[in-house]
Amino acid sequence: MVVLELNDVIHNHRSIREYEDREVSQELLDQILDAGIRASSSGNMQSYSIIVTKDKELKKKLYTAHMDQSMVVDAPILLTFCADFNRMRKWISLNDAPIHFDNFMSFMIGAIDATLAAQNCALAAENAGLGICYMGSTLANCDQIGELLNLPPNVVPVVGYSLGYPAENPSTRDRLPSHGLVHYDQYHDYSNEEILEIYKERDEKGWKRYMDVPRLKEMTERMGLKNLAQIYTIAKYTQESHHEFSQTVLKYIEKQNFMNNG
Structure with missing residues (x-):
């Protein structure tokens, strides 16, 4: 595995939309996911889940939900990071504690946790010579993606990206000073x-x-x-x-039991 200087990884980030027809080993994928799990987390609740999608038929279905972006089907892996209080709500229920975490604040906590984990995974992937491309369609079409990924209540897809070996070398994009x-x-x-x-x-x-x-x-x-x-x-x-995407997200987080705000 190629290991780069962290500063180089950060400053050389670019979005990769074209990928080699080459699998990512499970060992390397595990290292990337472990990096995500080490991210900061509110109250150490780890209120997120990571969906790893390799199945080609499922990726074809996700292609439409992701606004027909080619990397969805071309990359060997899609990672979807979800705000997730389903797991914790079940845990507190089994321990005779009050069950809540079904409000907008809980969604925001889960969304932040998911995003922190996503960026840790992204840095680990790029450090290993892989490429990623974040997709805003993950949140914009969260309802479609949630259905395809079989997400239960209290789980909402927030951020996701394609992952694989780059088949292009685009220049870095400008940033504000x-x-x-x-x-x-x-x-x-x-x-x-x-x-x-x-x-x-x-x-x-x-x-x-x-x-x-x-x-x-x-x-x-x-x-x-x-x-x-x-x-x-x-x-x-x-x-x-x-406005349309806002309504999609608001309706979906309500459907997923995150809008019980008293």
């Missing part, structure tokens, strides 16, 4: 001038990326988009789609 993200002592709200300075490089590099890909350039020109902010709000993440 640290002074635009980090606040000391208290939140410092931004002036218009600061916003323009913070996003200057992002605007330039993000726009260039769209102009360098014929398919994206054609879409941008066809829609009459003039800058990266318009791409994000008109083409990629519309208000209508976010």
Whole structure:
């Protein structure tokens, strides 16, 4: 197994969407999952579960739920990290303790635990020379994915990604400068001038990326988009789609018994 310097792993992260037709050994997968289990956890409740999907037929079904993203079927493994209080609720029931953890706060605790475990696994995977691609569709279509993964009440898929050996070597993507993200002592709200300075490089590099890909350039020109902010709000993440996905998530976490808030 290739072992890299942690700083190199962190700073060289990139999303991998193309994978070699090569299996990941169970030994390596176990090491990656063990790294996830060592993540921080609220109250050490470990209120999450990890679903490992290798079955090709199941991945074909998940392909639609994951918005037809090719890596869902091309990668050898999908990892889905779920907020999970089903297990703990059963444990407290067996120990004659009050059964709750069926509210929105519990969902948030489970979602945070799941996300922390996911990032630990991601770092361990990349440290071993594997690639990942996080998929926002895990939460956006949590109801479809939950049904396909046979999730019981008090379990909700929150974050997931493809996993395998990279068959591509994309460049790293730009990030906002640290002074635009980090606040000391208290939140410092931004002036218009600061916003323009913070996003200057992002605007330039993000726009260039769209102009360098014929398919994206054609879409941008066809829609009459003039800058990266318009791409994000008109083409990629519309208000209508976010309202729709919000309703999907709210209805599903209610169905999964996480909205008993008194």
